[in-house]
Amino acid sequence: MNVILKTSAILLTLSLALTTGGVSAAPSASSTHFSAVKASSSVAAIFSISLSGTALSESGYQPSGSKEPLVPLRAVAGALGFTVAWNAQTKAVDLNKGSIFTTVKSGQDRYTINKRYITLGTAPQTKQGKLYVPASFISKVLRQAVTVEGQQILIRPAADGLSETGVITSITDADNYQAVHIRGIGTEGIVLNVGKDTRLVRKDGSALAFNELHIGMTIEAQHSLISTRSLPPQTPAYQITVLDAESPDEFLGTAGTIQQVITAGDGTASIRIRGSALSGKSQNEVVLRLTEATVIINSSGEAVSSADLTEGAKVIGFYSPFLTRSLPPTGTALKVVLETE
CATH class of the missing domain: 2.40.50.140 (Nucleic acid-binding proteins)
Structure with a gap:
């Protein structure tokens, strides 16, 4: 039985000016759909914003050369029920709702999602004392459903968990x-x-x-x-x-830092991880061979390149109980999770 928690979005009419940039978000799977809208080479396109069918008093705009429109952060996030606060220490805006916390800083295409960072290809901008973020921020960070149709930005609050x-x-x-x-x-x-x-x-x-x-x-x-x-x-x-199509009966795991990347004469690579054992049979330090079958992903489950496994990188290595008796023991990496900032 799939139990779904239903919540109704509280619409707040906000026209508070935001003197600089910052943000916070609430997650829920959703997507952004853009129609073919391109700003004029000299004039920024203006977009109306609708939240669950109710028009917001503030508008979005698409600067010349931008790949997507920008929306006023405080007005949209506030209407979605997020708490928006200026952080004088970090010179950024903090935004939170439930377990979700994020920050936004004007001019930086670097968005925080619960201590992780993503880029969207468009940096937030300050215009007339208000901070604007790309429309994709509403879907990818705040996890709401966003559709851009013509000169309209349509937002539907997530309600299903x-x-x-x-x-x-x-x-x-x-x-x-x-x-x-x-x-x-x-x-x-x-x-x-x-x-x-x-x-x-x-x-x-x-x-x-x-x-x-x-x-x-x-x-x-x-x-x-x-x-x-x-x-x-x-x-x-x-x-x-x-999500794994096949999974062994038992994984061992070590979370820590890559101390060394070793390349053998036949070109195969191994990584030496030192850190904390994740189970009673796991090792605090282990050398793991990388094979074509090794799954290498980030903390969100997205595939990353083995070239990103460099000395100093924080990783979690998973491997079978079959290890050599050497110090540190050596085994084959079944899955490596790269912990990106």
């Missing part, structure tokens, strides 16, 4: 409490609480038992909009889907 993709780093099953931790270790990432109504499935839709989950699995989780304020935040999971 949130979606997260990540790799399991720890599992708790004790005292009638079950949970999985993804997207990091310690205070990083998010903890998904599993209850009697949580649906556990494979990618093909077949059912899973909780004891079939293990560290190293890449999952997609639908979960509540509500979470604790702890670090990491905890939230009820509605559904957990294992």
Whole structure:
């Protein structure tokens, strides 16, 4: 049974001026659809903004040469129920809602999503004392549904909970409490609480038992909009889907820093990781061979290049229990998660 938490977006009419840039966001899977709109070479195109069918008093615009229109951050984020605050120390705007926190700084195409950074190809801009962000920020960071049609920007608030993709780093099953931790270790990432109504499935839709989950699995989780304020935040999971087509019966894992990249005479590469063992059988330091079958992804489950596995990079390496007796032991990397800033 897939339980969906329904929330209604609270529409707030805001016309407060924002003297400089910053942002915060709430996540939920959505997308941005752009029609073929190009600004004039000399005049910026003006866009009306509609939220759930209600027109906002402020407009967006598309500067000459920009690939997408910009929208006023405070007006849009406030109408979506986000808290927007100027951070004098960082010279940026902080924005948060539930478990989601983000920051935006004028002129920097670098957007924070819960301590991770992404780029959108368009930097926020300050115009007449107000901070504007690209329309894709509303979908990719705030995770709302956005459509650009002609000179209109149509926004629909997310109402069905949130979606997260990540790799399991720890599992708790004790005292009638079950949970999985993804997207990091310690205070990083998010903890998904599993209850009697949580649906556990494979990618093909077949059912899973909780004891079939293990560290190293890449999952997609639908979960509540509500979470604790702890670090990491905890939230009820509605559904957990294992995305791996095949998965070994047991993964070992080491989270840490790449100390050395070793290239053998036949061209094969290995990485030496030193850090923290993720389970009783795992190692604090291990050398892992990279093969064509090694899955290399970031914390969001997106594929990255083996060339990004350099000395000093923070990674989580997953491997089988078959290790050499050397110090440090050597094994084959089944999956490597690169923790990008």
